[in-house]
Amino acid sequence: MRLRKIFIKFSIFIVGIAVMDLALSQVAKRAAPQWRNGVLEKEARILVSPYHHGFKPYADFIHKYGYLRSPLYTNSLGFRDASPREVSLKRKGRRLLIIGDSITEGVGIPYEKTFAGLIDKTLQKDRIETLNAGVQSYAHQIYYTKVVHFLDKRNLEVSDVAVFVDIGDVANDVTQYKTDENGNVVRVNINCRYGIGCRYRAMKRFKFWLKDNSILYRSYKVLKAWRREKSSRLKADPLAAATNIPGARWTFLDEEYQEYGIEGLKVAEKVMTKLSDFLAKRKIGLTVVVYPWPDQIVKRDLDSRQVLFWRDWAERNNAGFLNLFPAFIDQRPAEEVYRKYFIPYDNHFNEQGHEMVAARFLAQFKR
Structure with missing residues (x-):
């Protein structure tokens, strides 16, 4: 009893x-600002047919990336911008559309200090408008589908398009995305472990729900993440933590090139050629930009498969080509280059990296 x-x-x-x-x-x-911003960011990153995912229009939240915090706004098109402004579909003069993945989105960096924001600010002086359609976890299939969707279906007018192709896009085009019979980009496997469009198991969905609805569980997860991050930083130096990343080594490792690199480049060539033809019919200029990850810098992969492929492709398709590999791979030690241009323990650009990319792009674009 x-x-x-x-x-x-x-x-x-x-x-x-x-x-x-x-x-x-x-x-x-x-x-609570941190909790609310986490909810707002989750709500802002949405599934969008046919190009799989993007931002919702007029988003306004503090973006969290590791220890970094930065305001993130989107305009009426759902593109990252300096403020939640209305963008006319009609262009008044020359208008540049930039697209890429997380580096182009500018994760962890305020918009005005990303290369897209710096390009935007500089070109405004010449009355050239810049739009940034880049979002993390993109791939060549999404670049093609999203640009065509906005220009053909939404009637967005642009004069120039710049695609900042990422080292990781090749793997994404094989392991993450496919284009279905209706022209929609979808997940290769919706039972993926993480990301927009993944169908999680019941227990994982319950854990996500707890994280959004329990102070105790959220506190536990925050503490666990902090301890894991602190432990990993004690065990590895920043550059070591940013290298040997899945999806990065196909440019210099034959086994990974055979595993997904060959197929990924076939997909990339197919969809980017379709994009080039689409833009050429509308007399819209196209430029492809390539840049290395820390893995390529450490390996001094200057004449990379990425560089050779896109240089040849650009020549065959009458597209502009900007190779940023020499800006990162020179006589300087890899450690010095990494410290100067990248977020510590990460493979994304810091403010100096974005500034350098913007300067190199503008030097070619304004010629």
């Missing part, structure tokens, strides 16, 4: 804690 009373009291206590936790979390989601 006594044990039964203890069990009942304990159960009431646990239920009370759970109810208080859930109730307070609803307040915290609306009042």
Whole structure:
């Protein structure tokens, strides 16, 4: 009898804690800036047919990337911008459309200090408008589908397009995305572990729900992530942590080139040639930009498969080509280049990296 009373009291206590936790979390989601911004960012990154995913229009939140925080706004098109502004589909003069993946989106960096933002600010002086359609986890199939969607279906007018192709795009085109019979970009496997468009198992969905609705569970996850990040940084130097990344080594490792590089480049050539033909019919200029990841810098992969492929492709398709590999791979030690241009322990550009990319692009674009 006594044990039964203890069990009942304990159960009431646990239920009370759970109810208080859930109730307070609803307040915290609306009042606590970090929690609210996490919810806002999750809501802002959406599935969009036919190009798979992007930002919702007029998003406004503080973007969190590791230890970095930066405001993130999108305009009426769902493109990252300096403010949540209305963008006319009609162009008044020359208009440049930039597209790429997370590096082009500018993860962790304020818009005005990303290369897209710096290009935007500089070209405004010449009355040239710049739009940035880049979003993390993109691929060549998405570049083609998204540009065609906005120009053909949404009637967006542009005079120039610049595609910043990423080292990781080749793997993404094989392992992450495919184009279905209706021309929609979809996941190769919707039971993927992480990302927009993945169909998670019930337990994982429940954990996501807890993270959004429980102060106790969220605190546990934050502490666990902090300890894991701190531990990993103690075990590895920044450059080592940013190299040997899946999807990066196909440019210099034959086994990875055979595994997904050959097929990925076939997909890239097919869809980018379709994009080139589409733009040529509308007399819209196209430029392809290539840049290395830390893996290529360490290996001094200057004449990379990435460079050779896109240089040849650009020549055959009368497209502009900007090779940024020499800007990162020169007589300087890889460690020095990495410290100067990249976020520590990461393969994305820091502010200096974005500044250098913008300067190189503008030097060619304004000629």
